[in-house]
Amino acid sequence: MSEDVMFKGSRYGLQLVLNDQADFSIIEKQLKDKLESAFNFFCQGTVIRIAEDRLTQDQMAKLGSLLERYGLSLKAVDIKSVEKTMRAGQTAAEEIPGIRQTTIVERTLRGGDEVICNGSVVIYGNVNPSATVIAGGNIDVRGTCRGVVHAGAFGDTDAFVIADHMMAMQVRIAELIARAPDHIEKSEHVEKALVRNGQIVIEPAQRNEEAGK
Amino acid sequence: MSEIIVITSGKGGVGKTTTTANLGVGLATRGKKVVLIDTDTGLRNLDLLLGLENRIMYDLIDVTEGRVPYKKALVRHKKHDTLYLLPTSQVKDKMALNPEQLVKLCEEMRAEFDYILIDCPAGIEQGFKTAIAAADCAIVVTMPEISAVRDADKIIGELGRADKENIKLIVNRIRPQMVRQGDMLDMDDIDEILSIECIGQVPDDELVVTSTNRGEPVISNKDSLAGKAYSNIVGRICGENIPFLEFSEEGFFVKLKRVFGW
Numbered sequence: 420m421s422e423d424v425m426f427k428g429s430r431y432g433l434q435l436v437l438n439d440q441a442d443f444s445i446i447e448k449q450l451k452d453k454l455e456s457a458f459n460f461f462c463q464g465t466v467i468r469i470a471e472d473r474l475t476q477d478q479m480a481k482l483g484s485l486l487e488r489y490g491l492s493l494k495a496v497d498i499k500s501v502e503k504t505m506r507a508g509q510t511a512a513e514e515i516p517g518i519r520q521t522t523i524v525e526r527t528l529r530g531g532d533e534v535i536c537n538g539s540v541v542i543y544g545n546v547n548p549s550a551t552v553i554a555g556g557n558i559d560v561r562g563t564c565r566g567v568v569h570a571g572a573f574g575d576t577d578a579f580v581i582a583d584h585m586m587a588m589q590v591r592i593a594e595l596i597a598r599a600p601d602h603i604e605k606s607e608h609v610e611k612a613l614v615r616n617g618q619i620v621i622e623p624a625q626r627n628e629e630a631g632k
Numbered sequence: 633m634s635e636i637i638v639i640t641s642g643k644g645g646v647g648k649t650t651t652t653a654n655l656g657v658g659l660a661t662r663g664k665k666v667v668l669i670d671t672d673t674g675l676r677n678l679d680l681l682l683g684l685e686n687r688i689m690y691d692l693i694d695v696t697e698g699r700v701p702y703k704k705a706l707v708r709h710k711k712h713d714t715l716y717l718l719p720t721s722q723v724k725d726k727m728a729l730n731p732e733q734l735v736k737l738c739e740e741m742r743a744e745f746d747y748i749l750i751d752c753p754a755g756i757e758q759g760f761k762t763a764i765a766a767a768d769c770a771i772v773v774t775m776p777e778i779s780a781v782r783d784a785d786k787i788i789g790e791l792g793r794a795d796k797e798n799i800k801l802i803v804n805r806i807r808p809q810m811v812r813q814g815d816m817l818d819m820d821d822i823d824e825i826l827s828i829e830c831i832g833q834v835p836d837d838e839l840v841v842t843s844t845n846r847g848e849p850v851i852s853n854k855d856s857l858a859g860k861a862y863s864n865i866v867g868r869i870c871g872e873n874i875p876f877l878e879f880s881e882e883g884f885f886v887k888l889k890r891v892f893g894w
Contacts (some may be wrong), residue, residue, distance in 0.1 A: 527827060529789035530782060547785050547825055563824070 424449040426467070426535050428553045428572020435469045435482075435493070443478055450482060453533075454489045471495035518555045518573070528552070528566065548588060557581070559626075563605075567591070568612075574615045581624055585610035593597070595619050636738050636748040637869075638767035640791075642783030644754035646775045647804040650840060651862075652751040653681040655771075658866030661851075664746040666707065667716045668785035671731050671734070671763040672753040674725045682709060683847020684717055687880035692720040696733040702741065703717040711852075716745075726758050731765030747869075764791060769798035772828070775805045776817040781825055788828060802832040802865060832865035833876055843862055 423441035427434045437446055467486060474482070483493040520538035527544035532551070534540060539556030550566035552558050557578050558570045564582035569591035571578025576593045584605055588614040590597045597612070597619035611624035639652045649672070656668045669692065670678040690705035691739045695718070702718065710714035752763035764770060770791050774784035784801070789797055803822060808873055809817040819833065827855065837858035843850040851862040860877060867874045 529792075530786040531789055545825070545827070548782060549786075565825075 422449075424453060425551065426453075426533075428535075428555070428569055429468075429574075433467050433537070433572070435467050437469075437473060439473075442475075447481060447485070450485060454485070454491075467491055467493050468496045469493060471497050520554070522554075529560070546582075546587070554578075560585075569613075579611055579613040581609065581611045581626065584608055585612065585621060587612070590619055590621070592619055597621075634742045634746050634748065636742070636750065636766055636768045637771055638750040638752050638764050638769075638796075639771045639773060640752035640760065640764065641754065641773040641780070642756060642787040643774075643780045646773050646780050647834075647840075648652055648754070648773050649677045649681055649751050650844065650849075651771070651773050651802060651804065651834075652678060653849045654859075655866055655869070656682075656715055656717075656747075656749055657709075657712060657849045658851045658863050659747050659749075659869070660709065660712035661863075662866065662870065663714065664870075665714045665744070666747045666749065667736075667745045668749065669718045669734075669750045670720045671729065671750055671759065673720045673728055674722065674760065675753065676720045676722050678751050679707070679717060679719045680822045680847060681844055681849060682715075682717055684709065684719075685847075688719050691700040691722075692718055693724050693728045694721075696729055696737060702737060705886050707860045720721055722812060726753065726762070729762050731762045734762055756786065760787075760790070761794070764794055764796060767796060769800065770796050770800055771800050771831070772826075773802045773804050774812065774822065774826070776803060776807075776822060778817065781817065781822055784826055789828060799828050801830045802826050802827060802834065803830060804832075805836040806833055807836045831868045832861060834861040834865075835877075 423438035423446055427436050428525050430523045479493065479495060486493050510552050518537050522536045522538060522540050524534060524540060524542045525544065526629045528534065528542065528546045530547055530549040531618035534552045536553070537555040539558070540552060540554045541559040541561065542552070543561045545561050545562040546552060546568065547567040548565045551570045552566065553572050555573050555575070558572065558580045560582035562582070563584040564580070564587045566587060567589045568580050568587050570580045571593045574593050578592055580587070580590055580592070586599065586603050586605060588599050592612065592614050595614060595618070609626055610621050612619055612621045639648050652668055656666050659666045663888050668678060670676050671692070673693065679688060684707050687707045690700045692705065694700050695702045695705050706716040706718055709717065741748055744882065750763050750767060753759040772784050772787055774780045788799055803819065807816055811818045819830070823830065835857050837850065837856055839853055839856040840850045840858050843853060850856050850859040853859045857877065864874045
């Protein structure tokens with residue numbers, strides 16, 4: 420199944436990205452599957468943005484009511500103008516709901532699993548290759564992290580990723596991306612990925628602080 | 633006390649069908665009444681591995697579409713009295729069978745058999761979803777190779793999503809020599825990523841190929857290490873506590889074991 424529906428973290432909040440070629444009925448079904456899948460966590464009250472010119476009003480209403488059933492709301496935004504204001508140095512004034520909450524995941528995330536959360540996430544288990552974690556806050560993996568992790572998905576460059584064994588395929592923090600070296604060695608101690616001087620760095624760490632500050 | 637087991641892998645070519653055939657023969661050798669259901673509609677192979685191709689009269693689709701009762705479509709194995717095959721259709725495709733039909737059929741068969749083994753097609757699409765629908769537990773077959781392990785991981789996730797919690801692992805086609813040299817993933821690597829209970833480690837063995845071509849599963853061959861590994865798996869399925877074969881040591885020792893018939 421191809422991914423015609425994707426959630427993306429951006430500086431203006433979570434965004435719903437749709438495949439332009441896909442049929443609306445397919446989009447509707449995939450969105451429903453995503454919301455229903457037990458491995459997607461969304462915090463109540465999350466606002467999902469969507470490019471305003473993408474759908475007809477009728478289609479917007481349909482997706483909106485679908486999201487509402489899961490405690491989410493849909494908001495059409497003019498992505499281009501938002502991006503322009505962002506570049507002009509203005510930050511999104513709205514507080515993203517749930518960004519200070521911490522979600523606990525008590526299982527291993529396998530390939531294809533996705534955890535999306537406004538706040539921070541603690542995962543008691545591994546994040547396997549091609550599993551994805553997107554969090555508005557920090558990500559703490561109490562196990563081996565081999566997947567793709569995106570902390571501070573709404574632009575928080577103070578966010579970090581911490582793991583018992585950091586072997587992530589990609590670490591993303593805010594708008595920065597770091598990828599794993601082509602030949603990765605297993606690290607034997609806890610490591611933390613964070614932003615320093617506009618770059619993602621990974622350094623040894625100790626877990627004396629809670630992930631959800 | 634019958635058990636429905638689906639044998640699946642995600643990736644093709646790792647040995648689902650070979651495993652199904654061998655476990656079927658192994659369980660039947662122990663006197664269990666076993667039926668093997670091939671759900672790889674359109675690409676059926678299980679009949680070939682069992683050497684039963686020429687005995688097929690009706691197939692799974694004939695049964696689920698109500699043309700014949702299932703007993704009429706069963707093919708009894710020529711050597712093992714308690715082993716039956718329910719072949720699938722070679723002309724229809726995966727859409728010809730839906731999960732409800734297979735669940736209903738398996739429930740009907742449950743009264744007659746000790747074990748119902750379902751051979752799952754590769755992939756995670758409809759055919760996979762249908763094949764796993766009826767199962768009480770799943771056996772995931774993988775190989776010490778990065779893509780096979782990756783796909784197994786995905787499959788375990790999918791099984792979890794379908795509320796199949798009882799999942800066991802078989803690592804097939806291990807080449808001890810390559811593992812020793814570090815050219816192949818070893819059991820620890822696989823275990824760390826998949827983290828599910830492993831019930832079998834089967835070495836790559838040329839005898840598997842020759843026995844496949846002959847339609848006589850390798851488990852009946854006392855000289856084969858793979859056959860020995862398969863019969864250990866059968867023991868573990870029956871609840872016995874059997875240690876794993878140690879073929880990852882010196883090659884000479886392995887040969888020695890073979891000479892002595894274990």
